Amino acid sequence: MEGNLSYQISTQPVRTKRIDELYRYITSFESGICVERGKYLTEFYEKEPDLPNVLKRARAIEHVLKNMSIYIMPGSLFAGNQTSKPRWAPIFPEFEVEWMEEEFIKGNPYFPSERPADRYTLREEDMEDIRHICGWWKGKTHVDRLRSRLPKEALQTHYEIKAADIGAYFQGGDGHFATAHEWLLHHGLEEIIRLSEEGLHSLDWRNDPDVVKKKDFYEAAAVTAASVMDYAARYVRLAREMAEKETDEGRKRELEDIADMLSHVPAKPARTFKEALQFIIITHICLHIEDNGVGISFGRFDQFMYPFYKKDVDDGILDREQATELVENFFLQIYTSNKVRSWQDTDYFRGVPMFQNLTIGGQDPVKKCDATNELSYICLDAIYNTRIPQPSLTVRFHKNTPFEFKMKVAEVVRLGTGLPSIFNDETYIPALLNRGYELDDAYNYCIIGCVEPGPAGLLGGRTGGAWLNCTKALEMSLYNGKDPRTGICLHPNKSGKDLVAFESFEEAKEAYKDQMKYYIKMEAILENTIDQLWEEHMNEPMTSVFGCPTTTLERGKTFKQGGAKYDFTGQQTIGTANIANSLYAIKKLVFDDKLITGAQLKHALETDFTDRETKPSGPQIQALCKNVGKYGNDIDEVDDLAREMLAFVANELCSYKNTRYGRGPIGGTLHCSTSTVSSNTPFGKVCGATPDGRNAYTPVADGQSPMKGTDTNGPTAAIRSVSKINNILLSCGSLYNLKFNPSDLY
Structure with missing residues (x-):
């Protein structure tokens, strides 16, 4: 028994100096609460109360992205941060402020730093902003609207009897979709602006009863894409400023490379494997700033990223060792995202799961044959070496999955980190076909959130619910x-x-x-009722255009x-x-x-x-x-x-x-x-x-x-x-x- 229990200890991760130092840097931060997103969102809503809801949402997030703190982590080859410090969590007062007031201000049942589990630092210097945010949003939140619209028996079901609990969607956003990364990487965000302008020009003001809603949406979509491009441009300026001051020539070149990448993506299509990773980081983090729902997932990463990998390898600008380090850096960058829940809701989500699911393996949706490739193995190596809980790595198995791939999966599972999760194509594909999915789309499913299947870039709604x-x-x-x-x-x-x-x-x-x-x-x-109120008051343009363009x-x-x-x-x-x-x-x-x-x-x-x-x-x-x-x-x-x-x-x-x-x-x-x-x-x-x-x-x-x-x-x-x-x-x-x-x- 002793030999088996010591497996995690005796089997050390193989990390480059860069990845090891970045891992130690990120994990040195205790989880904390960042007020910036809530502060700037509130600032915008105070000044602009009368815009259509979808355009107001787009403009509000634009305001956040223009003003929030940005930084580039030491040694990282990529840029992008959700909050002012790694592993800190933003606040979303537009959903509910009662729990924030009770816990952050009154300490009922605990102050965030005193919780029995899932503790968060909350700085005293941020309390004035917290009080202002809670005061302004009181009576104006999603929860306030829900309580006025829901029948009494539905409220009792949720709050008192607990025959159903949907607190995650009282207090937070939807999430639970897989971003259309393949489409985005090959089109760029400028294409969203072009298509939005095209949509505006083609509106049928004579015959379409939804024409005003469509106008609002297209305007919001264009604002959304432009705001993310502007956010990326802020990193270009930051990286160049840092490069000018950097004395280490190697790090100077890395910072200049970050600036060069973000001068191109996400505005334009990615050209290299590394650029594609940077594109995904920026868009993914911005989605987490718009929507604090969990389960914003990556789709079949090894499938849509493999052409970039193969081209770079064939061109001699990338080898497997370099690609592994880049994927590990990417994973660590994603791991910096965090979420704070009320203590009551935390009971349902212990360990702060974000469910940023990334799927590998499975079958080709057209040829219906095994789709495992070299990048599938690189992702397993990256999880083996980083040993972090996010992204949530998922593996698709089927009757023709290669034996060596199964053994590699078993080796990683043996670490005891809970990753990767394993899903059976022979069960999941028929279940999707049973719901009306087209055959190729069913074969192209990824895992969204925890265990929910769906094709990336095509599925709305939400895979998770009450x-x-x-x-x-x-x-x-x-x-x-x-x-x-x-x-x-x-x-x-x-x-x-x-x-x-x-x-x-x-x-x-x-x-x-x-x-x-x-x-x-x-x-x-x-x-x-939740969905209707989101449609009436908090449509999310970024989620919609990045999720299903x-x-x-x-x-x-x-x-x-x-x-x-x-x-x-x-x-x-x-x-x-x-x-x-x-x-x-x-x-x-x-x-x-x-x-x-x-x-x-x-x-x-x-x-x-x-x-x-x-x-x-x-x-x-x-x-x-x-x-x-x-x-x-x-x-x-x-x-x-x-x-x-x-x-x-x-x-x-x-x-x-x-x-x-x-x-x-x-x-x-x-x-x-x-x-x-x-x-x-x-x-x-x-x-x-x-x-x-x-x-x-x-x-x-x-x-x-x-x-x-x-x-x-x-x-x-x-x-x-x-x-x-x-x-x-x-x-x-x-x-x-x-x-x-x-x-x-x-």
Whole structure:
């Protein structure tokens, strides 16, 4: 065991002096909060209140990019920063300021620097700006508008019952798309300005009822592209000023090279591998300044960057060693981006995940053959050497993936960093085809955010959405729709019965479905109200034109107006294993074997299995519940319940339309994933004891993985159970976390 546990320590990264020093420089910074973005955005909104919302957004971000601090990190071959210091996080007061006021000013429940986890430095000299920002935005934020527009029962679902939680989209932006980097790299931002001007000239003022909205969009798109070009020009001036003062001739040439690159990109198409990386850094960082949503992803990096790599190698200006250093520098540059969430929302996203996903491997979308190339291996080397959590490296496997590539992936996974994640083409491509994706687009999917698939440059909406607490819905079904924690009952069971009165297992199962139907409706109300308010008040032109230029610029529409080729709203389902295990326990113990009554089980749940006076006692009933077969052990009867219940949720979600349905995109519905991040822990905190033997207010299961500690027949049995899930319905992503103790593998 000792040899296995020391693998990370004994296997040292191979870093050049430049990369090692840059890594040490970036990681020397503690996470902090930068007020600049919030300060300059507020400054603009105070002066320009009457512009159309999409143009106001473009002009506001232009103002931020003109005034924010810029710097070039020591030794870096690239420029671009999101905030005034590496790993600091900007603030986005236009979404919500209540939590900022409570935490930053009052320290409730913690000051950012005193949090139990995910701490942030907040400088005293910034507090005056914080107070002004919070004061000005109070009553004018996205959350303020949501509270005035949402029905009471939807607000209770989110805030009190926690049958669904969509706090990430109350407090922050959308994110969750893959930028059209391939298109941008080959066209440049000047082409966006040209197409926007062309769109303005071709407006049909006689017959088009949306002509005014399109005019606003095209003007905003041109402003957006010009503002990013101006932002790049600021680095040109900075790099030349630094070069003039630099005494080291080697570093002087590097700074001059940065200036030369940014004199060309992102305005014009990239000419070299290095220029392409610099282009991506600038546009990616600007997207994070416009939108604080996570999951702004890179797409199939090894595919669209390989032609640049091959040309430079063939021309003799680049070799593999140099390319590896450039990719490592690029990864470190991306790692400097950060996000600050409220403490409550942090519970769902421990470890500050940004989900800046970068996909390698997979298949050629036209030839339908393996697409692995030398750059795929370089990306694995870069993660192996940098050992940073961002970007989130993703690997696509399929039946013809080369064995040596699989072994290289295994070598990197063995480090224990959690990267790369592995996705199965044989499952994901059929799931996308099932939602109406064209064949070539389905084959060209990347991973967006955590586990969500979609083609880069074509998908709007958002792949991530509200967290749907299926365990909470199950619990309420046992109490005739009442939440035992809060006493709130929004939707009594259709049968009017609870666990005491159910006469058959079918009644119990139908009660769960009835509750799920109601809370899926609440989730759809939350999702669509958020999207409608974003469309009315905070359309994002940069996200739209960088995210899907081929259709947004053609249609004259933002994402929220239906500008993308494909558009879906994703949902995260939490607690699949708890549902299957609990329903199976009810079936076996109450109805099949009649070992206990529904009344006895309900009392045991109400008392968290602690009542020792009953016969059988609470602990005895818990033992019975735990001893019933569990999902994750290749038991068909319980696995079939997991399959049936998750399929029911997926199909019910897809029956709801989003606000872009019928407005241009393919799709336009909600759809389902099993992604959880760390939300299974806070969701467990609002769920009482459940019939699977789980104690009250403890974590529920993550993803479609077995409940922790219940898969006792080994990993092969667990995989067999998970494979029975109808993954073709999970077009927003499937998550199975298979974790081993190193001692088990020695």
